[in-house]
Amino acid sequence: MALAAYRHVLRAARIAFEGDFNTLMAARHQVRRNFEDNRSLASGSEELSQQISHAEEVAKFLRENVVQGQAAQDTSDRYQLRIHEHTERGDNEDIKNGKGNTLAGGNCSSS
């Protein structure tokens, strides 16, 4: 479980920070540190499953709700965003419905 979560977070970081080596390495080190911190949790404990679902949420957030932006060359007040296939794209109807599957519909993560 934890290993699968670790893999999912690493994969999500790879998608979110593609081409940005420094941020990607920083993200990997941070993920590793957080998993190391929770290494001692007993298997089957409540806190462990909480931490694992937190990791899965982090993975989902990185994959769907993080986009890279680069300041446009000519004007300083414009950014070019890299929207990829996993990026969450809701429309106005989604927000009205508030099903919880968009950022506007609920809180973004437990933290």
Added chain:
Amino acid sequence: MFRTTLPRLARHLVYSAPRYQAPIARPIARSSLFQSTRITPTSTAFQAARCYSASAGLSHEEVQGRIMDLLKNFDKVQDVSKLNGESHFHNDLGLDSLDTVEVVMAIEEEFSIEIPDKEADAIHSIKQAVDYILAQPDAH
């Protein structure tokens, strides 16, 4: 001045080192999971294009060599002398379970494939990784 001599020196080192792999099959970009000291040679022009018509068959030696190269650059491998085609990640190389996940991810990047969770969890040794890669027609 230092800036120009260093890549040249590194390129020279790469060329002089024995390679396991035909240069035509090199991936264009390699973002290794590990910060690798190895620098991919970029001087020859044809390496900028990936040759999709090249035969997909990877030899056993090539796959094993690439995986072992990758593990050599992984700083958590405690005893490089124990590195051989049969090495077990945990028992021989002293990697813990999180390290193993990282190694499998790095193998994915090396061969440009995505290994499903179930198969990835079953890879615990170099031999298992080599067998898995050889069974994948998409690996290159």
